[in-house]
Amino acid sequence: MATTTGVNSDLAKERNNSTFDVEELSNFIYRGPEKVKRRRYLHNLATKDPFFRKFKPWAFQTREEQYEICLQKHLYINKKCKELNLTEPVDKFFYTEAAAPHENSPIGLHTVMFIPTIEKQGTEEQKKRWLPLAESLKMIGTYAQTEMGHGTFIRGLETTATYDPRTREFILNSPTITSMKYWPGNLGKTTNHCLVMAQLYTQGKNCGIHMFMVQIRDLETHMPLAGIEVGDIGPKFGYGTNDNGFLRLSNVRIPRENMLMRYSKVLEDGTYVKPPNAKIAYGSMVLVRAAIVTDAARALAQACVISIRYSAVRRQTEVSPGGEEAQIIDYQTQQYRLFPLLATSYAMYFAGRFMYDFYLKTTAEIEGGNLDSMPQLHAISAGLKAFSSWMCSAGVETCRLCCGGHGYSHASGLPKIYIDVVPGCTYEGENNVMMLQVARFLMKMYGKLQNGEALPTFMQYMSTDLNKKSCMTEEVALNCLVMAYEHRAARMIRDAAASMEKLVQSGKSPVEAWNGSTVMLTWAAIAHCHAFVTKLFVETVVKSRMDSKVQSALTSLCKLYAVHGIVENLGGFIQDQFFDSKQVKILQKKLMQLLAEIRPNAVAFVDAFDYPDEVLQSCLGRYDGQVYQALYDYAKSSPMNEKEVLDSYYKYIKPAQNGKYQQYSKL
Numbered sequence: 001m002a003t004t005t006g007v008n009s010d011l012a013k014e015r016n017n018s019t020f021d022v023e024e025l026s027n028f029i030y031r032g033p034e035k036v037k038r039r040r041y042l043h044n045l046a047t048k049d050p051f052f053r054k055f056k057p058w059a060f061q062t063r064e065e066q067y068e069i070c071l072q073k074h075l076y077i078n079k080k081c082k083e084l085n086l087t088e089p090v091d092k093f094f095y096t097e098a099a100a101p102h103e104n105s106p107i108g109l110h111t112v113m114f115i116p117t118i119e120k121q122g123t124e125e126q127k128k129r130w131l132p133l134a135e136s137l138k139m140i141g142t143y144a145q146t147e148m149g150h151g152t153f154i155r156g157l158e159t160t161a162t163y164d165p166r167t168r169e170f171i172l173n174s175p176t177i178t179s180m181k182y183w184p185g186n187l188g189k190t191t192n193h194c195l196v197m198a199q200l201y202t203q204g205k206n207c208g209i210h211m212f213m214v215q216i217r218d219l220e221t222h223m224p225l226a227g228i229e230v231g232d233i234g235p236k237f238g239y240g241t242n243d244n245g246f247l248r249l250s251n252v253r254i255p256r257e258n259m260l261m262r263y264s265k266v267l268e269d270g271t272y273v274k275p276p277n278a279k280i281a282y283g284s285m286v287l288v289r290a291a292i293v294t295d296a297a298r299a300l301a302q303a304c305v306i307s308i309r310y311s312a313v314r315r316q317t318e319v320s321p322g323g324e325e326a327q328i329i330d331y332q333t334q335q336y337r338l339f340p341l342l343a344t345s346y347a348m349y350f351a352g353r354f355m356y357d358f359y360l361k362t363t364a365e366i367e368g369g370n371l372d373s374m375p376q377l378h379a380i381s382a383g384l385k386a387f388s389s390w391m392c393s394a395g396v397e398t399c400r401l402c403c404g405g406h407g408y409s410h411a412s413g414l415p416k417i418y419i420d421v422v423p424g425c426t427y428e429g430e431n432n433v434m435m436l437q438v439a440r441f442l443m444k445m446y447g448k449l450q451n452g453e454a455l456p457t458f459m460q461y462m463s464t465d466l467n468k469k470s471c472m473t474e475e476v477a478l479n480c481l482v483m484a485y486e487h488r489a490a491r492m493i494r495d496a497a498a499s500m501e502k503l504v505q506s507g508k509s510p511v512e513a514w515n516g517s518t519v520m521l522t523w524a525a526i527a528h529c530h531a532f533v534t535k536l537f538v539e540t541v542v543k544s545r546m547d548s549k550v551q552s553a554l555t556s557l558c559k560l561y562a563v564h565g566i567v568e569n570l571g572g573f574i575q576d577q578f579f580d581s582k583q584v585k586i587l588q589k590k591l592m593q594l595l596a597e598i599r600p601n602a603v604a605f606v607d608a609f610d611y612p613d614e615v616l617q618s619c620l621g622r623y624d625g626q627v628y629q630a631l632y633d634y635a636k637s638s639p640m641n642e643k644e645v646l647d648s649y650y651k652y653i654k655p656a657q658n659g660k661y662q663q664y665s666k667l
């Protein structure tokens with residue numbers, strides 16, 4: 001029975017029953033007690049700061065208020081980060097996630113893409129010129145690449161930058177309606193500069209797409225400059241705090257020095273100097289793709305915290321007539337929907353940790369002049385970005401559904417998380433398109449395998465003997481699970497390659513063969529990413545040092561991740577009789593056992609993510625489990641309840657009750 005003060009008794013019982021120390025698991029997730037302490041310190045700085053609490057809740061704000069309030073919060077965050085000397089991206093990330101949770105920043109693109117693009121693609125002189133202005137917000141910029149007509153196919157962008165050697169300027173133009181920049185974050189009303197991706201023309205030749213710094217608004221009045229038409233694109237599915245914008249450029253002249261020239265150059269006479277690799281200009285997209293993995297994991301983790309705590313508190317339906325109503329977390333169907341998502345949130349966190357390290361290592365190599373790992377970085381970041389955003393967005397929605405009616409209310413905090421995470425499936429490369437980039441890499445690797453060439457370590461599984469059957473026994477060993485995922489991926493890669501080969505043999509061109517095989521190629525890419533994430537999870541629990549009780553609990557969760565993925569995608573695992581029917585039954589039975597095994601630790605697993613209530617902003621996910629009082633308080637705080645009788649009653653309902661409808665004929 002729930003009490004109205006203190007911690008809900010069901011939730012308290014859950015915490016008493018767990019088999020491991022939550023603090024130990026938090027230490028493992030966040031890489032040590034010092035880092036946990038630091039994260040808590042940063043969260044506390046934000047959640048205890050009265051500045052962030054003076055605004056009305058996000059769900060009660062109009063679009064204009066969402067923008068204005070979020071802008072104030074992020075400008076304040078910017079100021080505080082400077083005062084507190086928070087320079088590490090991870091520190092800023094933790095401080096911000098607590099200060100403005102899931103409120104997409106009106107200066108976010110400035111921080112996440114504009115400044116990093118100058119840093120990575122600018123010359124020393126350009127960095128010296130622009131970075132101090134950008135750091136002090138005198139220049140506020142965005143990354144303006146996508147156009148109304150093209151987002152995916154960036155070689156098809158229509159914006160032009162034509163070099164005029166007489167004046168040593170570029171002339172920028174949006175020659176058609178489809179060429180206008182459309183979607184860039186913060187572009188509509190906030191920014192005064194843009195990094196514009198445009199087709200470079202010099203000496204009469206098209207040299208492909210390049211980045212140009214373009215001032216769009218006056219630095220004093222903030223009015224658009226001559227030749228610039230700019231504005232907000234209007235309300236969207238979410239992202240109300242963000243002024244995604246449109247931009248038309250008409251004969252806008254910028255100095256030659258405004259082309260980002262660290263790698264490609266246009267000399268004064270108009271001579272074009274090529275970069276060492278044309279795709280080096282895509283580096284800022286790779287950075288954000290890498291960051292999206294952690295961002296998506298965080299969204300799913302928070303949704304699991306909310307949904308699992310609520311499932312422990314919520315009681316529904318007497319199990320036997322007249323008996324006590326069960327905690328909904330005890331229904332096997334609820335466990336089947338939630339626990340694999342809990343496992344997925346851990347899998348994605350570890351994938352995000354890996355991605356962060358790999359990104360830093362590989363970009364350091366690239367900056368040192370060694371570009372060898374660029375294709376791997378592209379394939380891994382594109383694949384993990386797509387896989388994580390798909391799995392986590394769908395997972396957040398399932399968490400919402402698992403909360404029944406209350407999940408549909410903004411009081412749950414879940415809709416806010418969902419609308420923040422789901423565009424990650426689209427921006428920074430639409431997920432299907434990203435998976436096809438992965439497939440392109442896989443086909444190259446397959447070609448190497450056929451030629452007997454060496455493969456990078458993470459691709460060596462492709463040489464597995466596809467006639468081999470699974471080693472799965474009742475024990476359901478982790479290595480047999482990994483082998484199953486790698487077997488499926490290797491077979492799907494081979495099948496996709498065979499499909500293309502067959503089409504070529506039937507007289508199709510390589511391009512036609514590719515287009516005729518994209519579904520199979522996508523299956524292969526997804527299977528590859530699934531294998532990659534599973535193996536990473538297994539290696540993390542097997543090879544890392546951690547408390548033995550935590551390790552045992554985490555091993556069950558990891559097993560659940562792997563077994564559930566097989567049972568849910570069974571067709572792909574049994575197509576070549578890799579598993580026999582006896583082994584399938586073993587896996588199904590194991591799945592049910594694992595749900596029961598994880599049940600006593602479910603709340604502890606979500607507590608270990610260590611998100612304060614102020615970050616979750618959820619009546620259902622509160623640490624103390626006092627959900628009903630919170631829902632009641634939330635309802636009472638609705639602006640709709642400020643007056644007992646609304647003006648609309650007198651204006652519309654009362655006249656209608658009296659049969660008077662004249663007011664409508666006035667319209």
Ligand SMILES: CCCCC/C=C\C/C=C\C/C=C\C/C=C\C/C=C\CCCCC(=O)SCCNC(=O)CCNC(=O)[C@H](O)C(C)(C)COP(=O)(O)OP(=O)(O)OC[C@H]1O[C@@H](n2cnc3c(N)ncnc32)[C@H](O)[C@@H]1OP(=O)(O)O
Nearest residue numbers: 089093152154155279282290291295356359378427428429
């Ligand atoms: C890791 C850091 C973690 C830190 C965590 C802490 C702090 C983080 C702080 C903050 C971030 C927090 C969260 C982030 C979350 C949210 C972000 C907020 C807002 C989001 C803003 C969104 C902004 C945008 O959307 S910008 C626009 C993005 N647009 C796209 O992505 C377009 C997609 N299209 C493409 O990328 C390309 O067109 C393409 C599909 C790849 C095709 O390119 P194209 O040139 O046409 O290719 P082509 O066919 O000629 O050649 C293919 C060839 O090129 C290789 N290739 C392609 N791309 C790359 C690359 N990037 N690198 C290397 N190589 C590349 C490809 O492999 C092919 O090679 P090959 O021919 O087969 O050899």
Ligand SMILES: Cc1cc2nc3c(=O)[nH]c(=O)nc-3n(C[C@H](O)[C@H](O)[C@H](O)COP(=O)(O)OP(=O)(O)OC[C@H]3O[C@@H](n4cnc5c(N)ncnc54)[C@H](O)[C@@H]3O)c2cc1C
Nearest residue numbers: 143144145146150151152183184185423426427428429432
């Ligand atoms: C919230 C949000 C913020 C954004 N912020 C920015 C920003 O700051 N800066 C910026 O420049 N852009 C931004 N964008 C734009 C974003 O990057 C693009 O929308 C994205 O890259 C997808 O491109 P698209 O819209 O052209 O989709 P399309 O390519 O038109 O996709 C439509 C469909 O076609 C399919 N498709 C397209 N091409 C292929 C192909 N080759 N093979 C198979 N299928 C294909 C896709 O899979 C998809 O199903 C933002 C978008 C959103 C939603």
